[in-house]
Amino acid sequence: MTPPLHMSLAGQTVDVLRELVLTGEIPPGARVNEVELAQRLGISRGPLREAIRHLASEGLLVLAPHRGASVPTADAADVQALFELRAALECAAAELAASRRTDADVVRLRAVCEESRRAYSAGERFPYRLDLAFHQSLLDAARSPRIAEQVRLVQQRVVLLRSGLRDDPPHQQASLDDHDALVTAIAAGDPSRASDVMRKHLARVCAQMLTSLG
């Protein structure tokens, strides 16, 4: 079974290349050689170029004229700017979620929180997968497709930043608490509190990230 079989070569290449970047197989700072990567993927340069430009539009690659594409490296200012954007989007999403959530949404959010705690207690090394799941569930509850789309793009960039960063257990503990508080505010239908909790949550994550690469 190959779901993306109907996609164009360029479309498939977008997914493949995205994975190569997000997994760090092409590390930050590394340049992308079109001919080399093209024959490595067994395709021509045309579709590969389209995939590269697409990933560049998502911020996972940066283009320099006549110098090709490379994986971006971020400094403190970049992280700050990125998290300001993320806060703008996710705080709004939290507000909308608090306004529009259904009982089913709350159930789902609670389930993700519980599973996160279970995984954390079980000593799982990367419950980050569940962190993404939580934020995704929140976006579902917000029912704002455009905001959801932009959040996904920002989260991707955050994942890129995280690649090659050690995990921080006490920080993860705090995040679990934040998530619970968020669900409580959303379940209570309190937009402003949900927004506030989200803002503080992201401020903490941002601060942790800044110290992790200072």
Added chain:
Amino acid sequence: MTPPLHMSLAGQTVDVLRELVLTGEIPPGARVNEVELAQRLGISRGPLREAIRHLASEGLLVLAPHRGASVPTADAADVQALFELRAALECAAAELAASRRTDADVVRLRAVCEESRRAYSAGERFPYRLDLAFHQSLLDAARSPRIAEQVRLVQQRVVLLRSGLRDDPPHQQASLDDHDALVTAIAAGDPSRASDVMRKHLARVCAQMLTSLG
């Protein structure tokens, strides 16, 4: 004098094609024929395709597999979703502007407001140019490059929606008042009020837009 002479053909084509779409020369719903447009622009299909994909990533074109690109047509739900995103971004920008504004920022914002009123009183048909200038000045004051970038993309889509919409004088009057109130809140360094005014301003603009195409 040709400023974009150093840019790649694809880069120039992005600007040209963007203008063709935003001015309505290629109207919403129209499809884009690659070979025809390519020879019309005097270039090959390669750079044109890259430009098309780029504009698609900005939301100014939509791609259908094996059916090419076309200018998107928006329904009420699209407008709603777009303005939810715009509100998330611009409310955050208003907050940041209120926190970070300098005296020079306030002077600039006041100047734009005054010029808008002058143009409106003089009976200028499209002070929309000055509306964009105002929001741009606000973004400058916010000093958040990523948010500013996203706002510009959203505003572009709004411009596309406006293309082929009649102007509404009483609505413009209200917008001028909104802008003044925004500057006042920003000058006072009151983020929550700035955000609130912005939210109401955008709600009004959105509502006006929805009625204009109902």
Added chain:
DNA sequence: ACGATGTTAACTGTCGACAGTTGACAGCGC
């Protein structure tokens, strides 16, 4: 006359090759 089916034309998706530019290396002058 209406619907289903085969055919065809147009357009997109993909490929390989050429041209132009960039950055680096080697050679020369000081």
Added chain:
DNA sequence: GCGCTGTCAACTGTCGACAGTTAACATCGT
């Protein structure tokens, strides 16, 4: 020995042509 300049290789940017798919049209059957 150090700096400058000319040359060269590598890579990107661009082009034209081929292959595959889609949708519309015409044809055939009922």
